[in-house]
Amino acid sequence: xxxxxxxxxxxxxxxxxxxxxxxxxxxxxxxxxxxxxxxxxxxxxxxxxxxxxxxxxxxxxxxxxxxxxxxxxxxxxxxxxxxxxxxxxxxxxxxxxxxxxxxxxxxxxxxxxxxxxxxxxxxxxxxxxxxxxxxxxxxxxxxxxxxxxxxxxxxxxxxxxxxxxxxxxxxxxxxxxxxxxxxxxxxxxxxxxxxxxxxxxxxxxxxxxxxxxxxxxxxxxxxxxxxxxxxxxxxxxxxxxxxxxxxxxxxxxxxxxxxxxxxxxxxxxxxxxxxxxxxxxxxxxxxxxxxxxxxxxxxxxxxxxxxxxx
Amino acid sequence: xxxxxxxxxxxxxxxxxxxxxxxxxxxxxxxxxxxxxxxxxxxxxxxxxxxxxxxxxxxxxxxxxxxxxxxxxxxxxxxxxxxxxxxxxxxxxxxxxxxxxxxxxxxxxxxxxxxxxxxxxxxxxxxxxxxxxxxxxxxxxxxxxxxxxxxxxxxxxxxxxxxxxxxxxxxxxxxxxxxxxxxxxxxxxxxxxxxxxxxxxxxxxxxxxxxxxxxxxxxxxxxxxxxxxxxxxxxxxxxxxxxxxxxxxxxxxxxxxxxxxxxxxxxxxxxxxxx
Numbered sequence: 001x002x003x004x005x006x007x008x009x010x011x012x013x014x015x016x017x018x019x020x021x022x023x024x025x026x027x028x029x030x031x032x033x034x035x036x037x038x039x040x041x042x043x044x045x046x047x048x049x050x051x052x053x054x055x056x057x058x059x060x061x062x063x064x065x066x067x068x069x070x071x072x073x074x075x076x077x078x079x080x081x082x083x084x085x086x087x088x089x090x091x092x093x094x095x096x097x098x099x100x101x102x103x104x105x106x107x108x109x110x111x112x113x114x115x116x117x118x119x120x121x122x123x124x125x126x127x128x129x130x131x132x133x134x135x136x137x138x139x140x141x142x143x144x145x146x147x148x149x150x151x152x153x154x155x156x157x158x159x160x161x162x163x164x165x166x167x168x169x170x171x172x173x174x175x176x177x178x179x180x181x182x183x184x185x186x187x188x189x190x191x192x193x194x195x196x197x198x199x200x201x202x203x204x205x206x207x208x209x210x211x212x213x214x215x216x217x218x219x220x221x222x223x224x225x226x227x228x229x230x231x232x233x234x235x236x237x238x239x240x241x242x243x244x245x246x247x248x249x250x251x252x253x254x255x256x257x258x259x260x261x262x263x264x265x266x267x268x269x270x271x272x273x274x275x276x277x278x279x280x281x282x283x284x285x286x287x288x289x290x291x292x293x294x295x296x297x298x299x300x301x302x303x304x305x306x307x308x309x310x
Numbered sequence: 311x312x313x314x315x316x317x318x319x320x321x322x323x324x325x326x327x328x329x330x331x332x333x334x335x336x337x338x339x340x341x342x343x344x345x346x347x348x349x350x351x352x353x354x355x356x357x358x359x360x361x362x363x364x365x366x367x368x369x370x371x372x373x374x375x376x377x378x379x380x381x382x383x384x385x386x387x388x389x390x391x392x393x394x395x396x397x398x399x400x401x402x403x404x405x406x407x408x409x410x411x412x413x414x415x416x417x418x419x420x421x422x423x424x425x426x427x428x429x430x431x432x433x434x435x436x437x438x439x440x441x442x443x444x445x446x447x448x449x450x451x452x453x454x455x456x457x458x459x460x461x462x463x464x465x466x467x468x469x470x471x472x473x474x475x476x477x478x479x480x481x482x483x484x485x486x487x488x489x490x491x492x493x494x495x496x497x498x499x500x501x502x503x504x505x506x507x508x509x510x511x512x513x514x515x516x517x518x519x520x521x522x523x524x525x526x527x528x529x530x531x532x533x534x535x536x537x538x539x540x541x542x543x544x545x546x547x548x549x550x551x552x553x554x555x556x557x558x559x560x561x562x563x564x565x566x567x568x569x570x571x572x573x574x575x576x577x578x579x580x581x582x583x584x585x
Contacts, residue, residue: 206395208395209398211361212390212397212398213398214366214384215364215365215386216409216410217386217414226409230398230400231400307400307401307443309445
């Protein structure tokens, strides 16, 4: 068997830049304004990126070009960041901390971030699950019953564009805790896209397929569960994807306004103390969480819709 | 297994304010165990008749009796195969069969369902494609599964709406032979209502052929096909009687089409009186 690793020109460049960044981080001292006790986390991040690059080539050998291009963009950004802000301090060091300083936050605030992450994900999971559990059956039924849809459509059209966070001050008064009110907001934000996805999913099913189901003697309940639901699933997934992003936005904003823990709160709290290294670290953490969530979402979607591929 | 009786079936659709008469007082008696084909140009209401007999659509007037029982809605006493949309794309070949068998039999014998599904998959020679999704199969394979599904339900009558219309000619020959072989297998034959626009297909398969004509859709003529079964595709086509029937069928069909064309050319604003 030939070597599975195919190093493309951009991939090679990415490795060179990452190694250069690594050398800069370990051999050249940071500017005094950016100095921190240990840059071990930053070094860890660079080593992790190198390992991820190699792993990416192993897992997706057919996408070697894309993997190389992608890592080149990331490593270029990282190197510029390190040189411009970490070493040369071209801009205000308070507002523009170097990478070593930002990544060091993950080491220092590890437990605080983890608690925040767990709290945030718990709220997100509850609100999102609630939206899935209600919007899908309601959407399927609305898509199925023309008369109900005609009533629901204008109402939904009026109510759905209201940003969920607009309800926040009112729900905080109405509901007993921040947790319940933010679960409610996430639910509202996720509900509409999933509902729309379910309704249009039913619309998109070939009527003749439903006729085929009827000739098998299926009851209306079985048609809903066993024909409309799987048939609408591709569209439901598109709606659920938008809903997931929507939930995350809602959650972060709600936490910034009213929480005492969580990812959004972490950013807002450190902003109040002008700890911009921590603010940036919080933003990076959110990005990583979103990437991981999207990855799993994509996996679930591919599995559930495996019948679509040819 | 059953008789089908079409009594004065009329069907009127409202189209942009004007009414379109898809069927006009169609009467047809289908005998027990008979294979009858509906043939005619598109728009003559062939598929509407299938919809009415399957219970998917109620006729505007008239009724359908199966074994003297009026049809009120869809049911598993009638097995249906459509052109190319009978199977659920999210189920594998096996799951499609199992699903149909399970629903036709209620919850009585869950252990038997798997075995039955396997058996009917084997019957159409697709046991190797057990776990394939319909999207990954050819049109011919999909129709084999649809036919296996129809047989697995063990209905009183078979309703087939241009089941081989989307297939290439080789596949079509294969499917016709498969259908005949399966249909003549048992001692009791199912009653079959088969829609086609292929004259040779109708002649090969049918005991009788009902020729339909459009605007409004009606049965113009019913002819007996006297050839003995089993029929041999190779020798059948050479018989003078076959050729006579074929040319008769074609002339009736074409005559109608040509008349139609003449009418359209003479009065471009349509709506001419039937010939």
